[in-house]
Amino acid sequence: MASRSLFWVFILSVSSLSAMLVGNPAEPNLMKKGIWFEPSRISFRIGYLDDWVYQQRFQHEFKDEDVRHTRTFLKLSTYAAMLTVNFLNTFDLYGHVGSSRLQIDEEIFTKRALSWAVGGKLVLFKRGNFYLGTDAKYFQTDQKPRYFVVEGLPFNIISHYRLKYQEIQAALGMSYKASIFAPYINATYILTRVEPEPAVVLVRFPDMDEIVDIESKSIICKKRWGMALGFSLVDSAKAALSFEWRTFNQNAVNVNGELRF
Numbered sequence: 001m002a003s004r005s006l007f008w009v010f011i012l013s014v015s016s017l018s019a020m021l022v023g024n025p026a027e028p029n030l031m032k033k034g035i036w037f038e039p040s041r042i043s044f045r046i047g048y049l050d051d052w053v054y055q056q057r058f059q060h061e062f063k064d065e066d067v068r069h070t071r072t073f074l075k076l077s078t079y080a081a082m083l084t085v086n087f088l089n090t091f092d093l094y095g096h097v098g099s100s101r102l103q104i105d106e107e108i109f110t111k112r113a114l115s116w117a118v119g120g121k122l123v124l125f126k127r128g129n130f131y132l133g134t135d136a137k138y139f140q141t142d143q144k145p146r147y148f149v150v151e152g153l154p155f156n157i158i159s160h161y162r163l164k165y166q167e168i169q170a171a172l173g174m175s176y177k178a179s180i181f182a183p184y185i186n187a188t189y190i191l192t193r194v195e196p197e198p199a200v201v202l203v204r205f206p207d208m209d210e211i212v213d214i215e216s217k218s219i220i221c222k223k224r225w226g227m228a229l230g231f232s233l234v235d236s237a238k239a240a241l242s243f244e245w246r247t248f249n250q251n252a253v254n255v256n257g258e259l260r261f
Contacts, residue, residue, distance in 0.1 A: 021049055021096075021254045022228040024184045024242060025133030025173035028092045028123050031260040033237040047082035047258035049096065056250040057222040061193065075103045078115055078141075082258065092121040100141045102163075107149045110163075115141035119169075129177040135186070139167040148203065158211065159202035167192040171228065180235060186228040190249050192221040223249040230254075 024030065034043060053076045080098025087093070100115040102108070119137025126132075143163045148155040173186030196216040204211050226249030232242040237260075244254040 021051055021244060021256060022169070022171045022173070022186050022188055022230075022246065023121065023135060023244070023256075024175055024182060024230065024232045025121070025135065025171070025186060026123065026126075026131035026175035026177065026182060026184065027121055027232075027240075028086055028133070029089045029126060029131065030177065030182060030232060030234050030240060031237050031258075032089065034261045041088055043086045043260060045082070045084040045086065045258045045260045047084070047256055049078070049080050049082060049098075049254060049256035051078040051080075051252065051254045051256075052076070053250055053252040056192075056252075058192070058194065058219040059222045061218045061220045073105055077101055080115065080117075082256065084258070086260075090123050094119055094121070096139075100143070102143045108145050109147065109149075110143040110145050113141060113143055115139070131175045131177070133173060133175070135169075135171040135173075137169050139165075139169065141165050153206045155203040155205065157201060158204050159200075160198070161201040162197050164195045164197050165192070166195075173228070175232075177234070180233055181231060182234060183231040184229075188226045188228050188246065188249060190221060190224055190226065194219050221249065225249055 031045070055073055078098055078100040080096040082094060082096050084092050084094040096115075096117040098115055099112045101112040102110040117137050117139040119135065121133060121135040123131055123133045143165060145157060145161065145163065147157055168191045169188065171186040171188045173184055175182050175184035195218040199217070200213050200215050202211055202213050226247060228244055228246045230242055230244035232240050234240045239257070239259050241257045242255070244252075244256075246252040246254075
């Protein structure tokens with residue numbers, strides 16, 4: 001009975017996870033100069049981001065009528081370096097490499113682990129200071145829970161176990177640049193899948209030698225359509241600092257900065 005209760009607590013708890021920065025749709029065209037030289041057809045940007053997702057709802061990939069669905073909440077912080085290659089001030093090809101750490105309610109905790117993303121951003125239309133652009137990316141992180149907490153008691157994980165988090169994200173948005181200020185809005189689509197590897201994990205009961213095997217299942221995001229609001233501050237067309245808030249399909253905030261060479 002105890003193992004069955006722990007199983008449901010675990011499955012329901014992992015039904016909230018995270019995502020990644022959407023960004024300003026005008027980014028490929030915002031910075032026209034470089035720190036050391038005038039960029040030509042190809043230029044580079046480096047940057048850093050701090051992303052914090054504080055809520056997102058998930059559901060079982062394969063529905064089970066016996067599962068009781070409840071609200072769960074999570075904290076996931078991501079720190080990452082950004083490298084972007086820009087082509088003709090129109091198209092960005094970028095990669096993010098950093099680390100993420102996950103906490104779900106007060107029940108599941110992970111170590112900080114490698115996370116990465118690759119993607120592209122394209123300015124579709126520009127007239128004056130108005131921009132229309134699109135973005136697509138893939139994000140992944142393998143999170144390793146250290147233990148589960150059920151009714152205030154820790155259950156140590158004694159077998160190899162990880163949560164493989166994969167996300168495909170797309171966005172279509174518009175921006176308007178007024179002096180150094182460039183606010184933007186994006187419509188977003190997120191498809192996220194979290195798969196336990198392996199599907200069975202061994203845990204040890206507190207103050208006992210008893211070991212229980214628990215089966216866990218893969219989950220997908222419940223809401224896929226959302227919105228991202230933000231603004232960028234562009235300094236002398238060589239550096240930018242951006243702030244973003246995401247809602248509906250996920251609730252998150254992001255701060256990031258870039259320098260162009």
